[in-house]
Amino acid sequence: DAGITQSPRHKVTETGTPVTLRCHQTENHRYMYWYRQDPGHGLRLIHYSYGVKDTDKGEVSDGYSVSRSKTEDFLLTLESATSSQTSVYFCAIPAPEDIGYTFGSGTRLTVV
């Protein structure tokens, strides 16, 4: 059940380069979220959005910025990638039938 897609699925980049990850939804939700997942840490919130051009920081926002110029797209940018940002990144939107989230399939980012 697509409704939320992430691109790219995999990316390898060099330290110091900028990287942008894209999340696209077709559910017209106000809220969108970016999480990173690392072994032993679970999912940690990076940034979230509660409407077009309305965003706020999560618990691990340092080194990341976001933009939401239209309802369906939420972009996550690493201004200058570092090895500590090697992770799997997930985008999420509110689930349609229940309290909770629907997640995208993730982007595996490796910074070398």
Next chain:
Amino acid sequence: TQLLEQSPQFLSIQEGENLTVYCNSSSVFSSLQWYRQEPGEGPVLLVTVVTGGEVKKLKRLTFQFGDARKDSSLHITAAQPGDTGLYLCAGAAFDDYKLSFGAGTTVTVRA
């Protein structure tokens, strides 16, 4: 950030056995969810519990929300290899749409 602690971190059992995963916090939550995640995919929502003491059943899975709304458990009866995956609990505060996640329990069911 509200801390959710899951135990055990890893669990390996034989097909047909039962298992229980725990999710504990010192914080009170308005609701608590359980997700299952398979390799290379995003977490998939299994259930949400919203009332203290609530018990929900999903086939062989039983979910319970603690009376004080600080903890939850997931019990699987007669586990099958298809139950293998990473199980995550997540909680929502009363005044917040954001979820806090536990670190997860990796369950392996051997055939």
